[in-house]
Amino acid sequence: MDIRIDPWDYKIIQEYDKLFTVFGIQSIDSIPYKDLLKHHFFTRRIVFGHRDFDKWLNALRRGDKVIVLTGFMPSGVPHLGTAMVFEELKFFQEIGASVKIVIADAEAYAVRREDRGSTIKHGIEFIKHAIAWGIDPNKSEFYFQTAMKESYYRLIQMFSRKVTAAEMEAIYGDLTPAKIMAALTQVADILHPQLEEFGGYKHVLVPVGVDQDPHLRFARDIADRFSEELGFERPSSTYHKLLRGLDGNKMSKSRPDYAIFLNDDENVVRKKVMMALxxxxxxxxxxxxxxxxPWKCMIHELYVYFMLNDEDVRKITEECVTGRILCGECKRIAVELLVGKLKEHKKKYEEVERTFNIEKIVKIPAF
Ligand code: SF4
Structure with missing residues (x-):
């Protein structure tokens, strides 16, 4: 099995337990505060691992300054895999954290080769989708990488002084200049909120899909190297399993037939679900x-991640394994639930479009 994690690839990681031993990710079971972590992403072990999440929770409980930071690649319309992060951010806001959301337009331009105009357009759409999903804009700060001030870019130059190409290759595999810049920029995203000019020290938590762990390992190493010079502490992180596409590989924008996008209409959803593995x-x-x-089934995965409560998951699983329900009927139920969820999201998205002035909450970069 290929156990290397590549943040720019879409291969699915099959054996999550190996990540504990190979990369030192800690199991979410080691975390106290079960009273706080009642969201089904935690109770169903969809968020399965972490690094120093307990320290971040201690800080939250003490009333220290904490934030949750994560980033989105502004290309295309968000799909359900992206919505997992929206869902987590919403949850962390509910337990008292504020969030900072990076629109990774510099990375989209350099690594994904997106046209500059479309990175800005899609970035704005992502923000609207995030708010429509339930992220509270009053407890959020959004920013585009290319609209940041000079001191953020100075960090990237400073970081480049204390890393080697060999160590980056060990973390990321094959590198290009664009990937090196993107990785250093992500570290600046993760670490800059601790600096005085960005509001002073706060404990940072980064909730991501486990494919993004290389960026966290890199950021934590760099935090150690700049602990004296810039006063950095290691950021914390949580890892969720990657939602698979309808063919069993990772859900990805680059394979649209196998992903459910937040603007898919009823006919599209039906067609995609009906051909799912x-x-x-x-x-x-x-x-x-x-x-x-059901453990091989993409429809069951959608039920567990997004659509059913614990009791209904138990029932459908039992009906499946005992042969009382067949896939045709099961898929029809899934279509109905999914279409209902997406219609509700669409309604909220349209309301955000109608009522929200995005430029009031985020600085739009110049072309
Ligand atoms: S019955 Fe439903 S859960 Fe079971 S394998 Fe078929 S589609 Fe999947």
Whole structure:
């Protein structure tokens, strides 16, 4: 099995437990504060790992300054994989944190080769989707990388002095100048909120998909190297499992037929769900006799991640493994639930478009 984590690739990571031993990610089970972590992402182990999350929670409980920071690549429309981060940010706001959201337009231009105008357009759309999903703009700060002030860019130059190409290759694999710049820029994103001119020290938590862990390892190493010069402390992080696309690989914008986008309409959702990979058997007779295999099924994954409460997950799983429900009917239920969820989101998105002046909450970069 390929265990290297590549933040720019879309391969799915199959064996999450190995990440504890290979990369030193800690299990979410080691975290106290079960009273705080009641969201189903935690109770169902969708958020499965962390680095120093307990320290961040201690700081939150003490009433120290804490923030949650994460970034989005402004290309295309967000899909359900991206919405997992929206969901986490919403949860962290509910337990008392404010959030800082990076629109990674510099990275989208350099690494994804997005046209400059579209990175800005998509960045604005991402912010609207985030607010429509339930992120409270009054407890949020959004920024575009290319609209940041000089001191943020000075950090990137400073960081470059204390890293080597060999160590970056060990973390990221093959590198290009664009990837080196993108990685250093991400470290500036993660660490700059601790500086005096950005509001003074606060404990930073970065909730991400586990494919982004290389950036966290790199940021933590650099924090150590600049602890005396700039007073940096290591950031904390949490890791969620990657939502798979409807074909079983990671959900990705680069394979749109297998991803559910937040603006997909009913017909598109139906078509995509109907061709999804399931854990169904070759024939109806076999499935009634042997039951389905929900752990292989992308529809079941959607239920667990986004659509059903604990009791309903238990019921559908039982009906599947005992062969009482067949995939056709199960998919029809999934379409109905998914379409309902997306319609509700669309309504809120339109309301944000109508009522919100985005330029009041984020500095739009010049072309
Ligand atoms: S019955 Fe539903 S959960 Fe079971 S394999 Fe088929 S689609 Fe998946």
């Amino acid at each position: 399931t854990g169904g058997r070759a024939t109806a007779e076999e499935q009634r006799r042997l039951g389905g295999e």
